[in-house]
Amino acid sequence: MLHVHSLQIGYADRTVVRDFSLDVKEGEVVSIIGPNGSGKSTILKAITRVIPCQSGKVCIADRELAALSSKQLAQMMCMLCQSNSSPSDMTVEELVSYGRLPHKKWYERLGGEDREIVEWALHHTGMHAYRERLVVSLSGGEAQRAWLAMALAQRPKVLLLDEPTTYLDIGHQLEVLELVRKLNKELNLTVVMVLHDLNHASVYSDKVCVLKDGQTCVYGKPQEVFTMELIRSVYGVETDIQRQGQDEAPRIHILRKIQEESRDPIESIGY
Amino acid sequence: MARDAHAYSMVKKGRNKAGLIAVVGIVLAVAILVAIGIGSVRFSPLESLLTLIGQGDDRSNTILWDIRIPRVLLALIIGANLAASGALLQAVMLNPLADPGLTGVSSGAAVAALFIMLVVPGYSSFIPIAAIAGGGFAAVMVYAMAWKRVGGFTPIRIILSGVAINAVFGGVIGLLSILYSDRLPAALQWLNGSLNGKGMGDVMVILPYSIVGWIAALFCVRKANVLRLGEQTAHHLGQNMNQVRFVLSLVAVYLAAVSVSTVGLVGFVGLVVPHIARLLIGSDYRFSMPLGLMLGAIVLLVADTAGRSLFSPLQIPAGIIMAIAGGPYFLYLMRRGGA
Numbered sequence: 001m002l003h004v005h006s007l008q009i010g011y012a013d014r015t016v017v018r019d020f021s022l023d024v025k026e027g028e029v030v031s032i033i034g035p036n037g038s039g040k041s042t043i044l045k046a047i048t049r050v051i052p053c054q055s056g057k058v059c060i061a062d063r064e065l066a067a068l069s070s071k072q073l074a075q076m077m078c079m080l081c082q083s084n085s086s087p088s089d090m091t092v093e094e095l096v097s098y099g100r101l102p103h104k105k106w107y108e109r110l111g112g113e114d115r116e117i118v119e120w121a122l123h124h125t126g127m128h129a130y131r132e133r134l135v136v137s138l139s140g141g142e143a144q145r146a147w148l149a150m151a152l153a154q155r156p157k158v159l160l161l162d163e164p165t166t167y168l169d170i171g172h173q174l175e176v177l178e179l180v181r182k183l184n185k186e187l188n189l190t191v192v193m194v195l196h197d198l199n200h201a202s203v204y205s206d207k208v209c210v211l212k213d214g215q216t217c218v219y220g221k222p223q224e225v226f227t228m229e230l231i232r233s234v235y236g237v238e239t240d241i242q243r244q245g246q247d248e249a250p251r252i253h254i255l256r257k258i259q260e261e262s263r264d265p266i267e268s269i270g271y
Numbered sequence: 272m273a274r275d276a277h278a279y280s281m282v283k284k285g286r287n288k289a290g291l292i293a294v295v296g297i298v299l300a301v302a303i304l305v306a307i308g309i310g311s312v313r314f315s316p317l318e319s320l321l322t323l324i325g326q327g328d329d330r331s332n333t334i335l336w337d338i339r340i341p342r343v344l345l346a347l348i349i350g351a352n353l354a355a356s357g358a359l360l361q362a363v364m365l366n367p368l369a370d371p372g373l374t375g376v377s378s379g380a381a382v383a384a385l386f387i388m389l390v391v392p393g394y395s396s397f398i399p400i401a402a403i404a405g406g407g408f409a410a411v412m413v414y415a416m417a418w419k420r421v422g423g424f425t426p427i428r429i430i431l432s433g434v435a436i437n438a439v440f441g442g443v444i445g446l447l448s449i450l451y452s453d454r455l456p457a458a459l460q461w462l463n464g465s466l467n468g469k470g471m472g473d474v475m476v477i478l479p480y481s482i483v484g485w486i487a488a489l490f491c492v493r494k495a496n497v498l499r500l501g502e503q504t505a506h507h508l509g510q511n512m513n514q515v516r517f518v519l520s521l522v523a524v525y526l527a528a529v530s531v532s533t534v535g536l537v538g539f540v541g542l543v544v545p546h547i548a549r550l551l552i553g554s555d556y557r558f559s560m561p562l563g564l565m566l567g568a569i570v571l572l573v574a575d576t577a578g579r580s581l582f583s584p585l586q587i588p589a590g591i592i593m594a595i596a597g598g599p600y601f602l603y604l605m606r607r608g609g610a
Contacts, residue, residue, distance in 0.1 A: 050506060074509025087499045087554035101497060102509035154508070 007056035017214040031201035034211030074102035077158040078151035082166040093131040099153025121152040141172030161193035347568040354567025355488040357541025359523035362495035364426040370542035371527035374433040378440035379409020380531035389451035399532040406528030464537035464590020539597025
């Protein structure tokens, strides 16, 4: 469904991501993890064309991304960011209706079908009861659900999430991730998300892609990817990993940080 | 059942907003009638109304149609232009304190118009075109200076570079005024944003340009609305952000430059009016844009009428009244955390 082929991305004269490839099948949930500055968010930005790639290509549903217009792109994929802003007088329903915008020409109004899709998006995210509420009055977790409903109203094939749980408490973190998993199962939606928490990545993804210094370290099922050696070499952290069974997601317990000199320094990347 | 109730409440909300626009329309009509009557010869609103519909006597016909009505019309048109320009700039810069004056557009247009007035006065019929070109040039400068390859435009950079470009053009205005001080008195009224001495001819020049601008502004409403969700979200919703910025800025610059070319520098209308409109009717530009057009007309009409009647027979330019009244309002907004 989403095919990324040897992407190189950089800012000015500095290359942040080199030779990054990723193959995501329809209906899969893939998490991209890695330390700060490893290029996780940069990759999502390149996939959504917020920043240009220096080389390589991205295909979605067998169509090359560079050939699509902004609108066509927005019809195929949608993005949920870690924090969003909305005007203080906008209701949830109004927000969700903006998800229909990529499907409208500049003079077209929302029609009956659009209304139905908005209803459908509200229904699937459990935001029906909140439709009249102001978006700014919602709690962090509810707000993320509302924005997710807007993204769903785009009727995308691929849902991208950039650290969607960063500003949430653990209860709301799980609520958002459970919802993403549910939407993935019910709608066969392909999901690519950047996460910080290793356990979230382990529990909620079919596959995990571990990045280090802008390159893929490993890509595979959580059971194969998460080993004590890998986490030590990527994050410089000693862990204990609990494995319940073949199909169970591994649980990672953080033990301690290893002294700096015993691992490769990671180039710090700022803006 | 729940859905019916919901649909009903949406209809009701829409009616409230339409009602508000109608009320402001009535206020506008009353303001026009009162403003027409104010002056060295006073007329009651009823007399003004009769003259307007062609039932006036010779004396009222002469005074109103030749002097007051053109001036009132001009105040209405310019006020609406500046309000729409400010609203679009605030949308595109994602900053409620953006204003044509703060972003270099007005002073760029002023330099171009002043150059023609002082240096080559024979070509005064080119003033509107030159002002649009000057305003456009200033805007391009501001945007080019604010642009960074990484990250593109940020509102704060646009405003900072606007301040700098404003200072340069302000210097050029000062320079021109000293070099051509013998011809300055005619230009001075204009520099202060005065509607004094304007006739129906001026109205007829600016009206077609303005109507084009208003229609363009109303077509920008949807793009301005999406921008309320932030540039990132607008991008993810399939908006070509560079195109959106360009189109909205172009219409805003056009409206501001057209206004400056006729009456000179009138500040703060573009800043204050969109804010009042949002306060009254909410942030949805489908409602706040038309309301802002009407409120802009009212605000400049009030400022101009106050300017010509408060210290009569002295004429205080509307730009000065707006600066004295608008400056404190700007500070009030800033203190309240509107920025």
